[in-house]
Amino acid sequence: MGLKAVLSKLYAKLVNKQLNNIRKNAVELQHKTFLKLIDQAKNTAFGQAHHFEQINNYDDFKKHIPVRDYEELRPYIERVTNGEENVLWPGKPLYLTKTSGTTSGVKYIPISKESMPGHIDSARNALLSYVYETGNADFLDGKLIFLQGSPVLSKKSGLDTGRLSGIVAHHIPTYLQKNRMPSYNVNCIEDWEQKVDAIVDETINEDMRLISGIPPWCQMYFDRLTAKSGGKKIKDIFPNFKLFVYGGVNYEPYRARIEESIGFAIDSIETYPASEGFIAFQDSQKDKGLLLQVNSGIFYEFIPVDEFFNDSPTRISLKDIELNKNYALILNTNAGLWGYSLGDTVKFISKDPYKILVTGRIKHFISAFGEHVIGEEVEHSLMSIAKEEGIDVVEFTVAPQVNPAPGELPYHEWFIEFGNEPNDLEAFRQKVDKALQKKNIYYFDLIEGNILQPLVIRSLKKDTFINYMRSQGKLGGQNKVPRLANDRKIVDGLSSYIK
Structure with a gap:
């Protein structure tokens, strides 16, 4: 040594x-x-x-x-x-x-x-x-x-x-x-x-x-x-x-x-x-x-995610946080940021000591129909099934499709680049959808109520996300592809990469 x-x-x-x-x-x-x-x-x-x-x-x-x-x-x-x-x-x-x-x-x-x-x-x-x-x-x-x-x-x-x-x-x-x-x-x-x-x-x-x-x-x-x-x-x-x-x-x-x-x-x-x-x-x-x-x-503040867009959301300091609840993170810093919404969401898993998990971005969610699906739920649903099935996921992003083909219900559209694609993509899709329904009760209700149809997976070509980021001038460094969006700006750019 x-x-x-x-x-x-x-x-x-x-x-x-x-x-x-x-x-x-x-x-x-x-x-x-x-x-x-x-x-x-x-x-x-x-x-x-x-x-x-x-x-x-x-x-x-x-x-x-x-x-x-x-x-x-x-x-x-x-x-x-x-x-x-x-x-x-x-x-x-x-x-x-x-x-x-x-x-x-x-x-x-x-x-x-x-x-x-x-x-x-x-x-x-x-x-x-x-x-x-x-x-x-x-x-x-x-x-x-x-x-x-x-x-x-x-x-x-x-x-x-x-x-x-x-x-x-x-x-x-x-x-x-x-x-x-x-x-x-x-x-x-x-x-x-x-x-x-x-x-x-x-x-x-x-x-x-x-x-x-x-x-x-x-x-x-x-x-x-x-x-x-x-x-x-x-x-x-x-x-x-x-x-x-x-x-x-x-x-x-x-x-x-x-x-x-x-x-x-x-x-x-x-x-x-x-x-x-x-x-x-x-x-x-x-x-x-x-x-x-x-x-x-840094002095931290926290706003419950489900109140963030309210006119007068609850705003608390560290002493009042609850475990396993998603909060929008607000910063006040010794560089002069005051009441600053960082844009990230976190949840506490411990108070002794205070430990967090980063659960997503306040603007990276899907709520086209009131489901408010967040990054943590999407990532868990996909990766738990992928692990179970031995499937390698390289990268993915999800967006709502609110204007489906005539006669179809709207749906969440998942654009996934696989390392090894499932042998039965349809069965894999159904399992991921069931996992998401378990994680998000609002999504479950929308599926059960025939407001949404189960999610749709688009399998992408090899190196899709690298090529997409290159085309946007955002390859490397600290640039990241958002996992979720409430619009279709990203996925529309990925449509040409669908297998």
């Missing part, structure tokens, strides 16, 4: 002690975070406009701060991106992260000098929690790869601007820099396919021990490694590869294929980073829950 591995075990003990204190005092720490945020931002333009000086408790806060999404907060953010100081947070941000907007192009999310450590420390603590629990630290003595966006930053009104993963690349701890791959020059390649090929060439003969990234793009890396090596499994290319770190999407639909590519069921750590803040990470291999980061400068 090398020096880094030995030292990491000692450091992991210290970090675990700190995390235990945070686990035991989550509600108190959230209250302290709340008070600190209000105090720090009371003299900003936003703080003055929203009467922060009158806010003494959470009830006061809710009276003065409405829930807003990015578009509603945009007037303030544009003042920040134009170089104005003391708008949402004291001074100017350290960075602007650039993400894809849902309605009006590029979004810019501020990162302050106070919020930057939350991104770095949470990622570090995820690894150290694994080291502490398992005793496995050898991965730190080999090469580590983070499949990410380009670290090249541009300037906007004098502010460094780039993708979150590219910004974070500038803050990788010094002790990991020599282990880290790919090289800076390769990491700066903008074209994703050229970049993956260059990464393959650069890493195929290295001692890779930790691989991190969004699952579908890691799968592309694995596929090209296998092709380059003449068909070898990843375990034979990288015999010391022991840890897979991922985030950005639900891993379960990808797990079987990735583990098949690797050659064994590898240890994995799920993380929940966002441009707006590092929300949670998996702190134990014994359960899938993600430890909510309650002491990193």
Whole structure:
């Protein structure tokens, strides 16, 4: 065992002690975070406009701060991106992260000098929690790869601007820099396919021990490694590869294929980073829950999903959450986001400590007939049957068909790229539909009431989603195909790929 591995075990003990204190005092720490945020931002333009000086408790806060999404907060953010100081947070941000907007192009999310450590420390603590629990630290003595966006930053009104993963690349701890791959020059390649090929060439003969990234793009890396090596499994290319770190999407639909590519069921750590803040990470291999980061400068609020679009939805803090209930996640951060609807939905599976699962996107649902089917339900229905049947699902997306052929009832249309297609697609379709009916009572009622017909599956050609994302200029990086949509913009683009 090398020096880094030995030292990491000692450091992991210290970090675990700190995390235990945070686990035991989550509600108190959230209250302290709340008070600190209000105090720090009371003299900003936003703080003055929203009467922060009158806010003494959470009830006061809710009276003065409405829930807003990015578009509603945009007037303030544009003042920040134009170089104005003391708008949402004291001074100017350290960075602007650039993400894809849902309605009006590029979004810019501020990162302050106070919020930057939350991104770095949470990622570090995820690894150290694994080291502490398992005793496995050898991965730190080999090469580590983070499949990410380009670290090249541009300037906007004098502010460094780039993708979150590219910004974070500038803050990788010094002790990991020599282990880290790919090289800076390769990491700066903008074209994703050229970049993956260059990464393959650069890493195929290295001692890779930790691989991190969004699952579908890691799968592309694995596929090209296998092709380059003449068909070898990843375990034979990288015999010391022991840890897979991922985030950005639900891993379960990808797990079987990735583990098949690797050659064994590898240890994995799920993380929940966002441009707006590092929300949670998996702190134990014994359960899938993600430890909510309650002491990193974010005050969380939660709105029950079924109330989110109401005029006056219930809005609660951590102390009032219920287990196994889906909530829309609202953030207030030390980078100046206030009442900010992240767009994600989560549910708590534990209060001791507070652990969550990410269940979908508030705008990624199907409710063309009031069924309000969410991502968690769709993914469970498909993947449970696929696992039962030994079927490999590469990728999929679902949308409603509200204008069926004459004489037909409307239906949910599932566009699926299979690794190996079911021998009896009709039987598979019926089983998935029954599974979804069990997960969603409203969907069940619509099927039983002959309002909807059972779902329809469109089997897609090999590499459909890669080709589709390429055609949209969104191949690689942090881009993801939404699993659900209440319109047909995506599936209409996939119609030419149907087998």
